[in-house]
Amino acid sequence: MQNPAKRVVPFLPMGGIFDQEDARAAQSVLEQACGETGNFFPLPEENQFQEALARHEGAAKAVAVNSCGTALDLCMMALGIKPGDEVITTPLTFVCTAGTAVGQGAQVVFADIDPVTMNLDPKSARERITPRTKAVIPVHFTGLAADIDAFDALSRESGVPIIYDAAHAVGCKHKGKPIGGLGKGSCYSFQSNKNMTCLGEGGAVTSNDPAFAEIVRQKKTFGYVYGAQLRVVSIGFNYRMTKPQYAVGLTQLAKIDRVIAMRQKAMVRMNELLRGVEEILLPAGHGPEHGSHLYVIRLNTDKVSFVREAFTKRLKEEYGVATAIHYPAVWSWEAFAGLGYSEKKARCPLAAKACKQVVSLPIFPRTTDADCEYIAWALKQTLADLKKG
């Protein structure tokens, strides 16, 4: 590519496509509520959305909630996680994957990642199981399925349930099948920057275990069991979405495969354009099964003499390409450091290294081939500039 004109390539706050169809779905709910008998009680949209999501994600049940954070919390509660218990997860994740265990008074035990996929390594997780381990939470990081077969085996042999953090993974596949029925439960996010959104927030737990899904459902709504007489059978909360959110969830879900295919195409193209650049490591697994939420390269710090922040700063300031970091290691947040978590104690050298190398490039559904070419060109120029010093 000849030196192109400088562009501004933002890291967008919306990861999917929100269009007139979604706006009309929300509008229709609002208009129905205008009459004297109008209301915002969530049926029938809540059930319709849950059924559509369960179908799409290949699960027997889906319970829609107001975020992935609350989905994880409900799973922890449904498993009865309590003080003294241990929950194993990856350090390369959003803070709440670990925070959900701390919220129940449990101890987080970090296990290392696979250096190629950047997903939680089942061998490392297995080594860290103790009699106190009550759950393992692998993340389908960036939308790439975790090592499902190994986690199935680990759960069968140890009896420890697996809760998947599927915040990035709506539409992700494993051996041709959706991932929503795997493990004990899977937790999805429909927050604004995910591949689909329910008006900015939203989440769900999916499961193939109806008894587990029922506990999650009860705790989502005050512990209610409906019948001839309303009963309160456990301590529960209010983690519901609103009626317009369920309505928009339905229209978002109807286009999710198309949105993911658009993201996938751009990510596969980025891999082609960046192959052979020795200063970076390319993400694994981009192809038809990938949920394609994030495109995360790693700066190969063994081969370059500058730090990541110099790279991202120059890429943005000189070439207009914004990036994001997914993620700093969980232990590096002050709240976790304050609880005594640290890189040294976690003993996860591969994750510790990756967390300092990761850079997410701005790939979205409408990213064109020309955008990919510009981003790749800008990235190579930045590396060349920094090498010159």
Ligand SMILES: Cc1ncc(COP(=O)(O)O)c(C=O)c1O
């Ligand atoms: C891996 C992961 N888990 C959980 C969450 C939390 O999702 P939510 O914002 O819906 O609570 C996020 C959000 O970015 C995430 O990336």
